[in-house]
Amino acid sequence: MPKKKILVIDDEEDFVQLIKLNLEKTGDYEVMTETKGVEAVNRALEFKPDLIFLDIMMPDLDGTIVMDDIKANKELEDIPVVFLTAIATKTDQFSSKGGTIGGQQILAKPVTTKELVECIKVNVPF
Amino acid sequence: MLEKVIYWLADILLPQNVKRRLSIEALQESERKTRAIFDLTYQFIGMLTTDGILIEANRAALEFSGIKASSVLGKSFWETPWWTHSSELQKKLQEGIKKAALGEFVAFEATHHDQNQVLHYIDFSLKPVKDEAGKVIYLIPEGRDITERKKQEQDLHDAYRQLQEAQHQLIQSEKLKMLGAVTSGVAHELKNPLTIIMMGVEYLASTIPNDNKVASQTLRQIENAVGRTDKIITSMLDLARSLSLEMKGEDIVVALEEALVLLQNEIQKSQIRVIKEFNSGLPQARIDKNRMVQALLNLISNAVNAMPQGGDLTLRAYARKFSEAGADVGNRKDDIFKIGETAVVVEIEDNGTGIPEETLGKLFNPFFTTRRNAGATGLGLAIVRNIVDLHEARIEIANRKDSRGVIVTLELKIKE
Numbered sequence: 145m146p147k148k149k150i151l152v153i154d155d156e157e158d159f160v161q162l163i164k165l166n167l168e169k170t171g172d173y174e175v176m177t178e179t180k181g182v183e184a185v186n187r188a189l190e191f192k193p194d195l196i197f198l199d200i201m202m203p204d205l206d207g208t209i210v211m212d213d214i215k216a217n218k219e220l221e222d223i224p225v226v227f228l229t230a231i232a233t234k235t236d237q238f239s240s241k242g243g244t245i246g247g248q249q250i251l252a253k254p255v256t257t258k259e260l261v262e263c264i265k266v267n268v269p270f
Numbered sequence: 271m272l273e274k275v276i277y278w279l280a281d282i283l284l285p286q287n288v289k290r291r292l293s294i295e296a297l298q299e300s301e302r303k304t305r306a307i308f309d310l311t312y313q314f315i316g317m318l319t320t321d322g323i324l325i326e327a328n329r330a331a332l333e334f335s336g337i338k339a340s341s342v343l344g345k346s347f348w349e350t351p352w353w354t355h356s357s358e359l360q361k362k363l364q365e366g367i368k369k370a371a372l373g374e375f376v377a378f379e380a381t382h383h384d385q386n387q388v389l390h391y392i393d394f395s396l397k398p399v400k401d402e403a404g405k406v407i408y409l410i411p412e413g414r415d416i417t418e419r420k421k422q423e424q425d426l427h428d429a430y431r432q433l434q435e436a437q438h439q440l441i442q443s444e445k446l447k448m449l450g451a452v453t454s455g456v457a458h459e460l461k462n463p464l465t466i467i468m469m470g471v472e473y474l475a476s477t478i479p480n481d482n483k484v485a486s487q488t489l490r491q492i493e494n495a496v497g498r499t500d501k502i503i504t505s506m507l508d509l510a511r512s513l514s515l516e517m518k519g520e521d522i523v524v525a526l527e528e529a530l531v532l533l534q535n536e537i538q539k540s541q542i543r544v545i546k547e548f549n550s551g552l553p554q555a556r557i558d559k560n561r562m563v564q565a566l567l568n569l570i571s572n573a574v575n576a577m578p579q580g581g582d583l584t585l586r587a588y589a590r591k592f593s594e595a596g597a598d599v600g601n602r603k604d605d606i607f608k609i610g611e612t613a614v615v616v617e618i619e620d621n622g623t624g625i626p627e628e629t630l631g632k633l634f635n636p637f638f639t640t641r642r643n644a645g646a647t648g649l650g651l652a653i654v655r656n657i658v659d660l661h662e663a664r665i666e667i668a669n670r671k672d673s674r675g676v677i678v679t680l681e682l683k684i685k686e
Contacts (some may be wrong), residue, residue: 156462156465158464158466159465159466162466162469162470162473163469164471165473166472166473166476167467169473169476200326201458205659214477227556230457230458230461230462230465237319252466252469252504253461253462253464253465254461254464254465254467254496254500255468255471256468256472
């Protein structure tokens with residue numbers, strides 16, 4: 145089975161590196177990381193990920209705008225995007241049906257690899 | 271006295287026929303004047319013998335309470351209907367009469383019922399009347415209706431207190447807002463480094479050799495610490511955020527079901543039987559649904575935690591009309607529910623071990639918990655209290671009377 149491709153966009157260099165390490169260690173995923181919001185769409189276009197984890201509070205470009213740009217792009221619009229954010233709390237995550245806010249999926253930081261994997265499995269079944 | 275003098279003068283100075291006519295006229299005139307002053311004044315006035323027998327009462331006093339003169343004159347003053355509603359007042363009056371009979375001026379605040387049985391506040395006094403020798407011969411009781419003034423004073427006092435309270439709340443809410451802003455700022459900043467620690471630990475845990483027990487244990491300890499820190503941050507954020515709400519008319523049963531779904535795993539794990547007693551056709555509750563779900567989640571979660579070996583979790587929802595005054599129920603301004611108002615009531619009942627009496631009063635204190643070792647932050651019920659208060663709702667947590675366990679009663683406003 146080919147590895148699933150995951151793009152992680154977050155301005156914290158250490159964080160994206162560790163996500164990459166942990167996800168790739170499972171053997172099921174190939175992970176690309178990006179620390180600049182403005183580069184997100186380009187990175188997605190060249191990598192063609194199966195799923196994108198997207199931070200919201202990024203200094204150069206807010207994650208919600210990145211999201212709009214992704215959804216406005218015909219080549220990227222069907223890729224599931226999950227907000228990975230410190231703005232929401234676990235209470236928000238769990239007290240909203242299926243972990244969504246306004247129809248948008250969220251994972252509240254801090255996350256574990258297990259949570260990331262579960263989230264990928266739900267969104268990218270095959 | 272005056273009457274006697276007039277008689278005497280007339281007798282000396284006037285011829286017999288004139289004397290008779292004049293004396294009668296003078297007497298009548300004098301009587302009319304005295305009577306007019308006595309009767310037409312708004313004050314209640316009477317006259318007592320020194321041992322307290324009522325010998326005169328003016329019209330104002332009699333009419334005020336709907337009393338006939340014939341039924342009270344000649345009686346001990348304290349046994350008349352002005353006083354019989356309160357034995358305490360009767361005693362006070364008797365003591366006052368004794369003092370006044372010794373020449374003292376006595377005044378106190380009393381209450382009298384009017385003819386419609388409405389209680390009025392009366393500024394009451396007893397004045398001794400002395401003869402030339404200084405001996406007390408009569409007592410003059412006087413009463414002035416000060417109900418209106420009292421009411422104004424009370425209103426003023428109430429208004430002042432409300433103002434103070436509003437000011438206090440304003441300061442409190444400003445403080446809380448600031449605390450909220452600081453808390454969320456700090457909490458958000460802490461979450462990123464926490465995530466890095468968490469991820470780093472996970473990576474290390476998967477790379478160290480299996481036989482290095484100390485290293486794995488150390489990593490697990492770090493992981494637990496991160497988990498605890500995260501829990502505290504989350505609770506503080508929830509607390510900070512529960513400070514403002516968006517109210518709508520909602521079906522409380524939907525909120526209850528949502529909270530239950532979120533606790534499904536825990537409920538199944540502890541083998542708890544959920545009994546739902548939801549009345550149909552309930553009025554809509556005026557709630558911020560997300561926050562109410564959060565409150566219900568905390569409450570139900572407590573009930574579940576109280577029954578680790580399994581048990582019955584009973585959830586009820588019904589409407590209640592308040593028919594009599596009680597705690598927070600009545601027609602005072604601070605009462606949450608008015609008499610006649612309908613509330614949507616939620617009950618959450620477990621049959622766990624219950625709450626020790628000495629703990630009951632502390633349940634809502636922030637950071638108070640009996641499960642600190644199990645990683646509880648003690649903010650759960652503080653958050654619930656916040657949410658309940660902001661809903662102008664009422665919550666009570668008590669031990670069940672019918673069996674062991676706890677019953678939580680939540681009374682919510684309905685959408686008008």
